[in-house]
Amino acid sequence: MTIFNIISKIIGHINQKIAVVGITAGVVVAFVNVVARYLFDASFTWATELTIFSFLWSVFFAAAYCFKKDAHIAVTVVLDVVPSRIAKIMLLISHLVTFIFLCAVAYFGYKYLFVVIDLDEKSIDLWNTPMWIIYLVIPVSFSFGAYRVAERIHGILSTSHDKILKETEAEQVLADMGMGAKEHKDNENVKKLNEMVKEVEKKTGGLL
Numbered sequence: 001m002t003i004f005n006i007i008s009k010i011i012g013h014i015n016q017k018i019a020v021v022g023i024t025a026g027v028v029v030a031f032v033n034v035v036a037r038y039l040f041d042a043s044f045t046w047a048t049e050l051t052i053f054s055f056l057w058s059v060f061f062a063a064a065y066c067f068k069k070d071a072h073i074a075v076t077v078v079l080d081v082v083p084s085r086i087a088k089i090m091l092l093i094s095h096l097v098t099f100i101f102l103c104a105v106a107y108f109g110y111k112y113l114f115v116v117i118d119l120d121e122k123s124i125d126l127w128n129t130p131m132w133i134i135y136l137v138i139p140v141s142f143s144f145g146a147y148r149v150a151e152r153i154h155g156i157l158s159t160s161h162d163k164i165l166k167e168t169e170a171e172q173v174l175a176d177m178g179m180g181a182k183e184h185k186d187n188e189n190v191k192k193l194n195e196m197v198k199e200v201e202k203k204t205g206g207l208l
Helices: 003-040 047-069 077-081 084-119 131-135 137-157 169-176 188-204
Strands: none
Touching: 003 047, 003 137, 047 137, 084 131, 084 137, 131 137
């Protein structure tokens, strides 16, 4: 196992755990606060901020994890109609732009932490917690996302252009139903399903 595999596993583990813990903590705190407010006529002053920050961390790290699974929404209708060589170049360009954007946000998010530290900004409701700890989610999660995109770029570069495109989401759904279009091209029913898939993708712009 190479150092990059170890880093990848560590990042994946961190992303998953923070995403799960964050969303769970946010839901639990919000629920407890609502129960306390309506049943006992009481409320926790720190509950709102803790809920928001928990959701914030969960969303940012979940988004970083989605780069690993290539689960972010992408309109692939153009890639499906151009030659595979051009599709590979377009994929590289889009991932490079994404990588640069993520690195830029991570860098300026890191720089912003020093501004917050110099201002000694703290959360009033959340036990005077230094806000730089909360804002740390930006440089860390975006750095993780950038690393995942770098992995994708390496994967695209090392993959032949004729194998670069995955099955569309609609084709994956059919495959899960036991109706794999690519494996049964001679089947008349599957041919009709293929036509339906193309029609749906045409109308949805490749979003399904």
